[in-house]
Structure formats: structure tokens, C-alpha cells
Amino acid sequence: MPNIVVCFKWVIDEAYIRRGSSGELDFSSVSYKISDYDRNAIEEAVRLRNESGGRVAAVTVGSPEATKGLKDALSRGPDQAYFINDASFENIEPSQTSAILADVIGSKIEYDLIICGEGSSDLYTQQVGPRLAERLGIPCISFVLKLTIDGNHIIAERKVEDGVEVTAAPMPVLVTVLPDINTPRIPGVKDTLMASKKEVVNIAKDDLAQTYEPTLQTTAMTAASMERRCVKFGAEPGDIAGFVEALEKEGVLR
Amino acid sequence: MAGAWIIADNREQTLELLTIGRELATTMGTKLTALLWQDQELADDYISHGADEILLLPPLPEDQPPGAYIPVIADEAQKKDPDIILMASTVRGKEMAARIATRLNTGLCSNCIALNLGEDGKTVEMERLVFGGTAVQKVTCTVRPAMATIPLKTFEPAVKQEGRQGDIRELPAPAPSPVKILERKPRETEAKDISESRIVVCVGRGIEKEEDLALARKLAHALGGEIGCTRPISEENHWLPEELCIGISGISVKPDLYIGLGISGQVQHVTGIRDAKVICAVNTDENAPIFAAADYGIVGNLYDVVPKLIEAFKT
Numbered sequence: 164m165p166n167i168v169v170c171f172k173w174v175i176d177e178a179y180i181r182r183g184s185s186g187e188l189d190f191s192s193v194s195y196k197i198s199d200y201d202r203n204a205i206e207e208a209v210r211l212r213n214e215s216g217g218r219v220a221a222v223t224v225g226s227p228e229a230t231k232g233l234k235d236a237l238s239r240g241p242d243q244a245y246f247i248n249d250a251s252f253e254n255i256e257p258s259q260t261s262a263i264l265a266d267v268i269g270s271k272i273e274y275d276l277i278i279c280g281e282g283s284s285d286l287y288t289q290q291v292g293p294r295l296a297e298r299l300g301i302p303c304i305s306f307v308l309k310l311t312i313d314g315n316h317i318i319a320e321r322k323v324e325d326g327v328e329v330t331a332a333p334m335p336v337l338v339t340v341l342p343d344i345n346t347p348r349i350p351g352v353k354d355t356l357m358a359s360k361k362e363v364v365n366i367a368k369d370d371l372a373q374t375y376e377p378t379l380q381t382t383a384m385t386a387a388s389m390e391r392r393c394v395k396f397g398a399e400p401g402d403i404a405g406f407v408e409a410l411e412k413e414g415v416l417r
Numbered sequence: 418m419a420g421a422w423i424i425a426d427n428r429e430q431t432l433e434l435l436t437i438g439r440e441l442a443t444t445m446g447t448k449l450t451a452l453l454w455q456d457q458e459l460a461d462d463y464i465s466h467g468a469d470e471i472l473l474l475p476p477l478p479e480d481q482p483p484g485a486y487i488p489v490i491a492d493e494a495q496k497k498d499p500d501i502i503l504m505a506s507t508v509r510g511k512e513m514a515a516r517i518a519t520r521l522n523t524g525l526c527s528n529c530i531a532l533n534l535g536e537d538g539k540t541v542e543m544e545r546l547v548f549g550g551t552a553v554q555k556v557t558c559t560v561r562p563a564m565a566t567i568p569l570k571t572f573e574p575a576v577k578q579e580g581r582q583g584d585i586r587e588l589p590a591p592a593p594s595p596v597k598i599l600e601r602k603p604r605e606t607e608a609k610d611i612s613e614s615r616i617v618v619c620v621g622r623g624i625e626k627e628e629d630l631a632l633a634r635k636l637a638h639a640l641g642g643e644i645g646c647t648r649p650i651s652e653e654n655h656w657l658p659e660e661l662c663i664g665i666s667g668i669s670v671k672p673d674l675y676i677g678l679g680i681s682g683q684v685q686h687v688t689g690i691r692d693a694k695v696i697c698a699v700n701t702d703e704n705a706p707i708f709a710a711a712d713y714g715i716v717g718n719l720y721d722v723v724p725k726l727i728e729a730f731k732t
């Protein structure tokens with residue numbers, strides 16, 4: 164019965180980021196969400212547990228504000244959560260995130276299988292999973308679209324540019340999953356109620372073995388610009404004609 | 418010690434990295450090293466395309482992934498202490514880069530879209546997209562070597578120069594990886610490369626059934642263009658191959674004309690059409706974000722609008 168750890172991130176919903184007048188990012192009306200593909204990671208962990216038994220622990224590193232994310236994650240089926248939080252964890256980069264995760268998972272959590280998303284919705288560095296595996300010294304299979312447990316091995320179908328590779332590795336192992344792997348559930352009221360009864364282990368910065376300095380420094384962050392005409396037509400014959408005429412004027416039709 | 422290293426899965430990507438690697442190595446006054454494990458015959462080819470040195474990795478047994486090379490590559494990098502390591506942003510490349518960076522305890526700029534040497538002639542400033550393409554982040558590595566993964570087609574392939582000389586060195590064979598490849602299922606269909614197409618008709622989840630792709634194909638045909646799609650269409654529905662998926666995790670296109678059908682226009686997709694000359698969209702929802710990213714939008718049902726467009730473009 165495998166012990167499964169799933170890593171998720173509580174992120175800013177990018178759809179609410181505005182572009183300020185001088186090209187700066189305006190975060191004043193943002194809300195947060197569980198990183199999109201981490202919903203697939205959680206779903207897969209829960210699916211495997213329901214099939215093979217064992218437990219699922221959901222782990223996140225973030226600022227204390229990420230508390231809401233824990234309830235959201237737990238309402239998706241994990242048994243327990245670990246919340247590694249500090250105000251300074253708001254803007255860490257992947258080498259730090261993975262080192263902190265390795266510190267806690269390596270010393271406090273039993274694991275046979277660790278599941279990460281393919282990439283986070285905000286930074287999308289696609290690094291934290293493989294870095295975490297390397298830190299823990301365990302095999303890594305990334306970009307997985309199908310996962311099975313076979314005795315003490317993981318069999319994973321991995322999507323590569325030239326097709327699909329069926330790979331096997333002995334547990335403990337880390338995999339990163341693609342959104343194709345499953346369809347995440349939409350938690351109901353009952354799931355949310357159940358979630359508030361589940362255990363959350365809080366871990367503070369002082370509980371870590373050491374501090375982890377950044378290796379990547381952000382020197383600028385600007386809104387990507389896209390100026391477009393934004394002319395709208397309806398679907399009436401006159402509109403269609405106007406639309407086609409506009410394209411002719413642009414000289415983009417052959 | 419110093420140097421610029423490039424690591425890629427195949428020749429096409431290696432040649433693109435040789436372009437930027439050569440530029441950096443020349444400006445920094447250092448040596449350009451290319452790693453090679455696929456076809457050992459390519460060593461001289463890479464030298465004539467700009468490499469000063471080739472590090473040959475011995476071929477792997479059939480069931481071994483290139484990830485097996487990681488310890489050997491990281492050990493050599495520790496010994497030679499290069500200034501920068503550039504790797505191809507492929508599935509295998511991204512995983513290898515993250516794991517090598519961890520072993521070297523350094524930073525890695527994933528999916529780097531632009532890269533410049535700072536005024537000090539040493540610091541490499543790298544750009545990448547964040548928040549699905551909403552923002553551009555500039556980063557530098559605070560530790561040696563600086564590392565980046567670079568998407569395909571970011572740079573032009575290097576051109577061959579006659580008479581270039583270089584060294585070829587062999588690295589030791591790696592220990593077997595615990596990850597074993599049991600089976601390789603090659604891709605069934607080769608999809609068209611639409612990254613250079615002049616006209617792209619793109620389909621999103623507003624298309625109800627796979628058969629209805631025919632409607633989009635007809636429109637593309639009437640315009641003399643190609644067809645593309647959003648990620649849910651390729652990845653969730655598997656209606657089109659993922660080489661046709663446009664966006665931050667797919668390909669970028671720069672057609673004269675892009676027409677999106679039933680596409681909401683979320684930033685992860687729109688990022689891939691940023692360089693299109695004219696963007697058009699058909700969507701039933703007048704508040705769909707795609708209209709803010711489009712030059713000309715039609716608020717309407719694609720099943721009603723597209724046949725009318727086909728008719729209009731035919732005449």
C-alpha cells in the first residue's frame with residue numbers, strides 16, 4: 164500500500180492580472196486558485212490510493228495566505244496536508260521550492276510515490292518536480308500521461324516529441340503528470356465539509372534543516388503588451404461583408 | 418576555467434543552439450563546447466557549424482533514457498566550470514536541465530525566449546514568460562554556471578563554415594539509470610508544421626464534435642490556410658495532433674491572418690499568436706477575452722457564421 168505525496172501550489176489566477184498604464188503588472192483585483200495542472204496531480208494520487216490503498220499527503224510551500232488552498236486541495240480527496248509556510252516563501256524560485264520540499268518530505272513524510280504537476284500556472288518553470296527528485300536521490304519520470312503501480316514498480320507512459328515511451332522505475336519515484344492523465348473532480352459541498360476535518364501539519368521556516376538562498380534573481384517583470392484593433396461585428400449578412408472587406412483592406416487574403 | 422556549453426537531443430536543435438552559443442562564446446572570449454550522444458558521426462558536422470570542442474557520450478543500451486547521462490555531464494561541468502549551459506527545451510531536455518542544475522546547485526531559466534549579455538560582459542540576462550504569457554520575467558543566475566532551456570526555433574540554425582577545427586573528447590560511460598524504457602511507441606501521424614503558415618484557422622472547444630472539424634477545414638481550404646487548435650482540443654479530446662496546439666505549451670505562429678473559432682482567448686493560448694499580423698475571432702460570448710486580443714471579431718455562433726464566411730471567401 165503506497166504512501167503517495169502530491170505537491171501543489173496556490174497561485175494567482177492570471178486571468179485577473181491587469182496591465183498598468185506604464186506597462187507594470189496590476190495585481191490589485193486578483194484572486195487565487197490551485198495551479199491548474201496540480202488538480203490533475205491530486206486527482207491521480209487519489210485515484211491510485213483508491214485503487215491500491217495507502218495514503219495521500221498533499222504538500223505545499225507558500226506564504227501564510229495560502230491557507231485557503233489547503234482546504235481546496237483536501238476537498239479533492241487527500242488524507243492529510245503539510246503546509247510549509249513563511250511570509251518569505253511568497254516569491255521563491257524553483258531551486259528553493261524544491262529544496263524546501265525535499266527538506267520536509269525527506270525528513271518528515273513517508274513516501275513511495277511523489278506526484279507533481281507538469282508545470283505551475285504562474286511560473287511554469289517545469290523544474291520543481293525533477294529538482295525535487297534529484298535532491299531526494301530518487302528516479303524521476305516527467306510528462307506522464309498514464310500511471311500504474313505494479314508491485315514495487317511504477318509503470319509510466321511518458322509523452323516525448325517522437326511518441327510515447329513506456330517506462331518503469333522502482334519506488335520510491337517521482338513523476339510529473341500532464342493534464343491528459345485524468346479529469347479532475349469538482350469538489351461538492353460534502354467534500355468541502357470533510358476537508359475541514361482533515362489534518363494539516365504546519366511547518367515553519369525554523370523547522371527546516373537550513374535556509375535556502377536563491378540561485379535565480381528576477382531583475383524585471385513587465386506586462387506583455389498586445390495592441391489590437393478590437394473591432395466587433397455581428398453575424399448578419401452586412402456584418403459578414405464588413406468583416407471580409409476589413410480583411411481585404413488589411414491585405415491578408417490571397 | 419570557462420566556456421559555453423550546449424546540449425540538445427538532435428541535430429536540428431543543436432544547430433540552433435550553436436548559433437546563440439557561438440555568439441556568446443565569441444563575445445565572452447571563450448570556447449564553445451557541444452555535447453553529443455545520438456550519432457557520433459555528427460562531431461565534425463557540429464565543429465564545422467561553430468563548435469570548438471565536442472564532448473562525446475558513449476551510446477546507451479536500448480532500454481536506457483538519456484537521463485542516465487546526468488551524473489556524467491554534471492561531473493564534467495563541475496570539473497570544467499563553464500560560464501553557461503544552454504539546453505534544448507524538449508521533454509527530455511527540460512527534465513535533464515533541471516536535474517543537472519540541481520547537481521550544480523545553480524539557477525535555470527526555463528523556456529528562455531531571449532538572452533543578452535549584460536554590460537559587464539559576464540552576466541547573462543534571460544527572458545521568459547510567466548502567468549501564462551501575461552508577463553515577461555527577466556532573470557539572471559547568481560551562481561555559476563548560468564543555465565537556460567531554449568525552445569525550438571528561437572534561433573536560426575548555424576551555417577556551415579569551411580575549414581573549422583575542433584577537439585573531440587570522450588566522456589566515460591554512465592552507470593545504468595533506475596528508469597528503464599520498456600517500449601517506444603512512435604508517433605502515428607506526422608503533423609504539418611504550421612509555424613510558418615500564412616493563414617491559420619484555429620479551433621477551440623466551441624467545436625462540439627470531432628466531425629465538425631470539417632467545417633474549420635473547409636474555411637481553411639477556402640482561404641488557402643492551415644488548421645490549428647487549442648490545448649483542450651489536442652490534449653483532452655485528441656481530435657488533432659499536439660503539434661497543432663498553439664500557445665505557451667504548444668507552438669507559436671506568426672501568420673498574416675489568424676481566425677479563431679470557438680476559442681475563449683485565455684492568455685496561455687493568445688501568447689502563441691502574439692506575432693500574428695491580423696487576429697480574428699468568432700465566439701458566441703461577446704465578453705470572451707479573445708475579442709480583446711483580436712483585431713476583428715464576430716459575435717456569433719460559429720455553426721452559423723463559418724458557412725457564411727466560406728461562401729464569402731469563395732467569391
Ligand SMILES: Cc1cc2nc3c(=O)[nH]c(=O)nc-3n(C[C@H](O)[C@H](O)[C@H](O)COP(=O)(O)OP(=O)(O)OC[C@H]3O[C@@H](n4cnc5c(N)ncnc54)[C@H](O)[C@@H]3O)c2cc1C
Binds near residue numbers: 623
Ligand atoms: C500551464 C498552462 C499551459 C497552457 N498552455 C496552453 C497552450 O499552449 N495552448 C492553449 O490553447 N491552451 C493552453 N492552456 C489552456 C488554456 O488556459 C485554456 O484552458 C484553453 O486555451 C481554452 O481552450 P478553448 O478556448 O478552446 O476552450 P474554452 O475556454 O472552453 O472556450 C470555448 C469558447 O467557445 C465559445 N463557444 C462555444 N460554443 C460556440 C459556438 N457554437 N460558436 C462560437 N463560439 C462558441 C465559448 O463562448 C468559449 O468562449 C494552458 C493552461 C495552463 C494552466
Ligand SMILES: Nc1ncnc2c1ncn2[C@@H]1O[C@H](COP(=O)(O)O)[C@@H](O)[C@H]1O
Binds near residue numbers: 200224278282286292
Ligand atoms: N510552492 C510549491 N509548493 C508545492 N509544490 C510546488 C510548488 N511550486 C511548484 N510545485 C510543484 O511543482 C510542479 C511544477 O512547478 P514549476 O516548476 O513551478 O512549473 C507543480 O505542478 C507542483 O506540483
